[in-house]
Amino acid sequence: MSCNLSPNIEQSFKSKNKNPVNRNLTMSIHSSKHSLIIFFILIQISSPIIKVLARNSHVINFRSPNLYPESLAWDSKKQHYLVGSLHHRTISSISDAGIVETLITDTSLPENVTVLGLTVDSRNNRILAVIHALQPLPPFNALAAYDLNSGNRLFLSILPSDEPALANDVAVDSNGNAYVTNSIGNFIWKINDKGEASIFSKSRRFTEHPVDRDTPYSLFGLNGIAYVSSGGYLLVTQSNTGKIFKVDVDDGTVRHVLLNKDLTCPDGVVLRSDGVVLVVSPEINKLWLLKSNNGWGEGVVYDEIDLGDDEGCPTSVVARERDKMYVLFGYMREGILGKVERENFRIEEIKSPKESEDENIWIYVMIGFGLVYFLYWRFQMGQLVKNMNKKTN
Ligand SMILES: *[C@@H]1O[C@H](CO)[C@@H](O)[C@H](O)[C@H]1NC(C)=O
Numbered sequence: 001m002s003c004n005l006s007p008n009i010e011q012s013f014k015s016k017n018k019n020p021v022n023r024n025l026t027m028s029i030h031s032s033k034h035s036l037i038i039f040f041i042l043i044q045i046s047s048p049i050i051k052v053l054a055r056n057s058h059v060i061n062f063r064s065p066n067l068y069p070e071s072l073a074w075d076s077k078k079q080h081y082l083v084g085s086l087h088h089r090t091i092s093s094i095s096d097a098g099i100v101e102t103l104i105t106d107t108s109l110p111e112n113v114t115v116l117g118l119t120v121d122s123r124n125n126r127i128l129a130v131i132h133a134l135q136p137l138p139p140f141n142a143l144a145a146y147d148l149n150s151g152n153r154l155f156l157s158i159l160p161s162d163e164p165a166l167a168n169d170v171a172v173d174s175n176g177n178a179y180v181t182n183s184i185g186n187f188i189w190k191i192n193d194k195g196e197a198s199i200f201s202k203s204r205r206f207t208e209h210p211v212d213r214d215t216p217y218s219l220f221g222l223n224g225i226a227y228v229s230s231g232g233y234l235l236v237t238q239s240n241t242g243k244i245f246k247v248d249v250d251d252g253t254v255r256h257v258l259l260n261k262d263l264t265c266p267d268g269v270v271l272r273s274d275g276v277v278l279v280v281s282p283e284i285n286k287l288w289l290l291k292s293n294n295g296w297g298e299g300v301v302y303d304e305i306d307l308g309d310d311e312g313c314p315t316s317v318v319a320r321e322r323d324k325m326y327v328l329f330g331y332m333r334e335g336i337l338g339k340v341e342r343e344n345f346r347i348e349e350i351k352s353p354k355e356s357e358d359e360n361i362w363i364y365v366m367i368g369f370g371l372v373y374f375l376y377w378r379f380q381m382g383q384l385v386k387n388m389n390k391k392t393n
Contacts, residue, residue: 010382057350058344059349060096064343066335067090069092070084070117076212080096081093082120083328089111113133116129117170118130119178120171129146129170143189157197160181168181169218183223186207186313192325206238215283217239223266237268237269238266242266244263259290260300263288267281280315287327288304289303289354307327327347329347
């Protein structure tokens with residue numbers, strides 16, 4: 001930013017003052033007046049540029065006939081995204097340029113099952129995928145693990161349940177244990193690194209909040225899940241109550257995270273490396289930024305970003321680098337209705353206007369510093385020329 005502006009400033013000085021000696025003299029005499037003018041010019045020039053920078057975010061459009069991906073993962077080693085599919089039994093990679101590559105095709109899975117939640121277990125170099133058969137297909141709920149390099153399946157673990165179940169999203173802890181949400185049964189399965197599954201947390205906390213039966217998502221209980229390694233717990237969203245729970249990975253005890261407001265149909269959840277928790281709603285097209293200063297005993301929603309009002313159905317969010325946020329628009333609702341064909345899907349970088357404002361202040365501070373250095377340099381040059389003039393005279 002400031003690098004691009006400084007040559008222009010110099011240029012304007014050069015064109016105004018043709019005589020070099022004269023220029024330096026006026027500069028040192030009127031430097032304070034100039035600095036004020038330059039500062040206002042800088043503010044005038046930079047504010048629209050900053051606004052444009054904040055608005056122009058990265059959009060990755062990709063094409064794959066009827067892929068309808070529900071979840072998104074980021075493979076930081078290979079620097080690409082991973083997405084599942086509503087009916088294709090595939091996991092595909094998406095590059096920053098939108099190049100789609102099918103990494104895994106598992107035809108040993110029952111026909112037409114959905115690849116729902118995905119997570120990269122980078123320690124064990126594998127990808128974990130939740131497999132669910134939507135109605136009217138025969139019931140099927142499983143967690144599959146595939147090698148990230150070869151794409152070979154490492155295990156397929158059937159998730160036990162006596163009642164109707166909907167295995168939805170997955171998170172992995174630092175020991176390679178996976179945790180899968182059951183949206184209908186409102187409990188969490190645990191699958192260890194060998195693929196042995198059990199029911200892990202079936203707390204009464206999960207069912208004590210009222211559910212509005214009139215909403216289209218009233219059947220979706222526990223949904224998104226994220227692991228917080230610094231504290232050894234999971235954060236889990238519950239779509240039909242708008243609640244978030246904190247689940248201890250050692251003993252499965254559950255606490256309701258007190259928030260300053262209820263969320264509407266929270267789905268995907270992810271932890272950003274700076275500790276901010278991102279939650280996305282496919283129902284009202286929103287991304288929430290949440291903060292906590294006591295390890296998620298309570299939290300505050302400090303930003304709510306509108307994701308637009310199209311049919312994109314943003315179900316999943318990932319965090320990249322320090323504070324980048326990317327949301328998947330996989331058009332799942334349209335895919336489930338199955339009335340049309342679709343080829344275009346997208347992953348979109350989302351910027352928080354609030355956080356950009358904070359950044360803007362830093363840009364001004366940096367421009368200010370740059371200006372001080374610049375004026376100091378001009379001053380010294382002026383002195384130098386003055387001394388040289390003295391000598392030549
Ligand atoms: C899977 O979907 C295809 C295309 O919609 C359909 O023809 C086929 O019968 C389905 N298979 C099962 C087992 O439902």
